[in-house]
Amino acid sequence: MNPILDQLLVGALVLSALAFFVFRKKKACGGGCDCPVDRRRKS
Amino acid sequence: MSAVMSAPSVRHVAIAGNPNCGKSTIFNALTGLRQKVGNYPGVTVERKEGRFYGSHGEPMNLLDLPGSYSLQVRAPDEAVSRDVLLGREPGTPQPDAVVVVVDASNLERNLYLVAQILDLHLPTVVALNMVDMAERVGIRIDVPALAEELGVPVIPVVATQGRGLVELKQTLSRQSLALPAKRPPMPEAIEAEVRALAEQLPVDNAVAFPEALLLLTLHDQTLDDLAEHNAEIVQATLAAQERLRAAGLDPLSALVEARYEWINQVCERTVHKPDAGPGLSVSDRMDHFLTHRVWGWVVFLGAMTLMFLSIFTLAQIPMGWIDSGVHALGGWLAGQLPESQLRDLIVDGAIPGVGGVLMFLPQIMILYFFLGLLEDSGYMARAAFLMDRVMSSVGLHGKSFIPLLSSFACAIPGIMAARTVENRQDRIATILIAPLMSCSARIPVYTLMIAVLLPTTSALAKAGMMLGLYLLGIVMAFVLAWIFKKTLLKSETSMLLLELPPYRKPSLRSVALCMKERASLFATRAGTVILALSVLLWALATYPKPANPDATRGEAIAQSFAGQMGRALEPAIRPLGYDWKIGIGLISSFAAREVFVGTMAIVYNVEGDMKEGTTSLRDTMRAERRADGAPMFTPLVCVGLMVFYVLAMQCISTLAVVRRETNSWSWPLFMVALYTVLAWVGSFVVFQGGHILGFQ
Numbered sequence: 100m101n102p103i104l105d106q107l108l109v110g111a112l113v114l115s116a117l118a119f120f121v122f123r124k125k126k127a128c129g130g131g132c133d134c135p136v137d138r139r140r141k142s
Numbered sequence: 143m144s145a146v147m148s149a150p151s152v153r154h155v156a157i158a159g160n161p162n163c164g165k166s167t168i169f170n171a172l173t174g175l176r177q178k179v180g181n182y183p184g185v186t187v188e189r190k191e192g193r194f195y196g197s198h199g200e201p202m203n204l205l206d207l208p209g210s211y212s213l214q215v216r217a218p219d220e221a222v223s224r225d226v227l228l229g230r231e232p233g234t235p236q237p238d239a240v241v242v243v244v245d246a247s248n249l250e251r252n253l254y255l256v257a258q259i260l261d262l263h264l265p266t267v268v269a270l271n272m273v274d275m276a277e278r279v280g281i282r283i284d285v286p287a288l289a290e291e292l293g294v295p296v297i298p299v300v301a302t303q304g305r306g307l308v309e310l311k312q313t314l315s316r317q318s319l320a321l322p323a324k325r326p327p328m329p330e331a332i333e334a335e336v337r338a339l340a341e342q343l344p345v346d347n348a349v350a351f352p353e354a355l356l357l358l359t360l361h362d363q364t365l366d367d368l369a370e371h372n373a374e375i376v377q378a379t380l381a382a383q384e385r386l387r388a389a390g391l392d393p394l395s396a397l398v399e400a401r402y403e404w405i406n407q408v409c410e411r412t413v414h415k416p417d418a419g420p421g422l423s424v425s426d427r428m429d430h431f432l433t434h435r436v437w438g439w440v441v442f443l444g445a446m447t448l449m450f451l452s453i454f455t456l457a458q459i460p461m462g463w464i465d466s467g468v469h470a471l472g473g474w475l476a477g478q479l480p481e482s483q484l485r486d487l488i489v490d491g492a493i494p495g496v497g498g499v500l501m502f503l504p505q506i507m508i509l510y511f512f513l514g515l516l517e518d519s520g521y522m523a524r525a526a527f528l529m530d531r532v533m534s535s536v537g538l539h540g541k542s543f544i545p546l547l548s549s550f551a552c553a554i555p556g557i558m559a560a561r562t563v564e565n566r567q568d569r570i571a572t573i574l575i576a577p578l579m580s581c582s583a584r585i586p587v588y589t590l591m592i593a594v595l596l597p598t599t600s601a602l603a604k605a606g607m608m609l610g611l612y613l614l615g616i617v618m619a620f621v622l623a624w625i626f627k628k629t630l631l632k633s634e635t636s637m638l639l640l641e642l643p644p645y646r647k648p649s650l651r652s653v654a655l656c657m658k659e660r661a662s663l664f665a666t667r668a669g670t671v672i673l674a675l676s677v678l679l680w681a682l683a684t685y686p687k688p689a690n691p692d693a694t695r696g697e698a699i700a701q702s703f704a705g706q707m708g709r710a711l712e713p714a715i716r717p718l719g720y721d722w723k724i725g726i727g728l729i730s731s732f733a734a735r736e737v738f739v740g741t742m743a744i745v746y747n748v749e750g751d752m753k754e755g756t757t758s759l760r761d762t763m764r765a766e767r768r769a770d771g772a773p774m775f776t777p778l779v780c781v782g783l784m785v786f787y788v789l790a791m792q793c794i795s796t797l798a799v800v801r802r803e804t805n806s807w808s809w810p811l812f813m814v815a816l817y818t819v820l821a822w823v824g825s826f827v828v829f830q831g832g833h834i835l836g837f838q
Binding site for chain 2: 100102105106108109112113115116117119120
């Protein structure tokens with residue numbers, strides 16, 4: 100694989116992972132059927 | 143009475159009722175949502191909102207309120223119900239109608255709240271739930287007569303089977319909902335004082351009467367509620383109470399007496415009960431056995447052992463499938479993709495990171511299957527009763543059991559459920575110890591370390607080890623609670639009054655639904671949070687690249703960012719027998735505990751060349767050596783690490799919720815400091831103490 104393309108793809112994936120944490124919706128926990136926080140979100 | 147209320151564009155309907163009478167089941171059935179329901183009181187601690195459509199397709203907002211025996215509140219969750227019903231809750235309009243859910247098998251007790259809600263003078267519908275269970279024990283209720291007595295529509299319902307819900311919907315869809323035709327009687331002197339006080343209150347006319355009634359019946363323990371009113375109102379309330387007392391009437395007890403007299407009359411006219419036969423019922427006999435001071439514990443520990451044994455035996459086969467699938471996928475991709483950093487990221491970072499965590503999905507599902515069965519059958523409330531003896535000996539209230547029980551799934555709902563605990567000191571103590579209950583995120587860590595420690599022993603020994611870890615958390619929680627209640631959080635422990643719900647055949651559908659939700663949540667989390675963390679961890683463990691292109695992988699990771707972080711932490715954890723690689727795992731666990739497993743997979747994969755051999759993480763960890771050639775993961779290190787994970791406070795989300803629930807940063811910061819020290823000391827004692835005793 101072209102080393103520059105390789106670097107670009109890896110950089111994009113790592114930045115996406117970072118962006119996921121920066122921009123994801125604030126949620127107190129993983130939630131679930133017994134998580135009141137998650138239930139409020141669903142409703 | 144001809145007073146009616148015309149339908150607004152979107153009608154707001156509140157569901158109120160005693161704890162464990164089926165409010166959330168009705169809410170779920172009407173809205174199609176899946177709120178947690180359980181066969182024990184106190185499952186709902188916050189108001190929940192959902193949308194449903196009436197018989198003519200008109201939208202309505204439905205509010206599910208926490209269970210409450212009375213509008214005279216004792217605990218914060220009950221305050222939510224009162225505030226919503228009185229229109230005090232900011233951002234929530236006063237409901238246009240109220241559905242009061244009552245348990246048909248226990249009408250007397252449920253009618254007290256009905257009486258208080260009728261005082262609100264809002265359009266009200268009574269949903270007479272669990273009529274099937276009442277009929278089963280021979281209770282017959284004359285529904286038209288009850289509707290006549292209460293002055294509001296009464297709809298018989300079996301919420302779990304969907305019976306009566308169409309009628310309930312039709313009633314709520316009426317263009318105009320009638321206001322209650324009657325108001326439960328109260329002593330004349332009290333009514334006169336309430337009316338006088340109501341005129342002085344700076345609130346809407348519609349709620350002035352019930353507000354004044356609540357004020358007048360404040361008792362010694364709830365007089366603090368007066369603080370939110372101005373001096374004139376406080377003065378008027380106290381003067382009115384004084385006048386009534388001078389006339390020989392205690393406002394609260396006189397009202398309660400009058401209400402129960404009315405309730406007894408209503409029940410006499412509408413309820414037919416069978417004569418109580420001689421001896422104990424089957425349910426009573428089961429209660430005697432399950433809450434017995436010896437047999438109760440035998441059953442409880444037996445159920446827990448069976449649960450953990452199943453986790454280790456039944457889950458092995460699907461875990462093997464997932465493990466093989468993950469390895470096969472990694473191997474296949476390694477062969478297909480050209481040699482590149484992208485391939486390393488996918489094969490050495492994302493796949494082992496996510497796969498390492500995903501492998502534990504079957505165990506999580508089995509845990510929820512058992513918890514669901516125990517909850518739905520009504521056993522959990524008996525376990526709470528059993529636990530009350532232990533809990534009261536350390537100064538905790540029996541009501542803390544349900545929050546602590548919820549914490550085995552996740553500390554966050556547990557901490558929120560502590561709202562049902564009335565006394566603030568008890569509530570804070572419950573919140574402080576909730577994270578010591580082993581949550582499901584710890585299962586992957588425990589399982590991995592047990593596998594490293596005991597690779598070939600029987601499932602029973604592994605289950606025993608896992609049970610031991612859970613018990614360690616529970617014992618530490620009780621010890622800390624005892625210390626807190628003797629020092630920081632001194633208060634009298636009040637008696638536990640817990641309603642034992644009826645035994646029920648567990649609904650496999652609801653257990654399966656809960657398992658499905660948990661599984662999808664776990665998988666989603668693995669595919670999002672864990673995936674993103676794995677990619678970041680791989681980058682941290684790969685860059686900066688070593689200057690020497692011939693550097694071994696061990697050397698490369700040692701000088702990577704992750705290696706540098708691990709090395710920075712190493713002096714602090716060396717006395718525990720850990721090296722910098724475990725340090726990386728500990729740091730990453732603050733994002734999510736289960737990431738420890740993924741981190742270990744990445745750290746050791748980077749070294750272990752998984753692309754060529756399919757050594758399992760367990761074997762790679764067992765083969766790991768220190769610089770002097772001695773094994774890294776000795777029994778003492780494994781046990782110490784498990785003890786560390788039992789005691790450490792490694793969850794940012796939990797801290798955020800503690801901050802919200804205690805309305806202070808002091809408690810979460812105190813928790814981090816306390817549990818970090820405790821985890822370090824616990825692990826230190828195991829490692830160094832074990833060495834002194836001659837263990838390895």
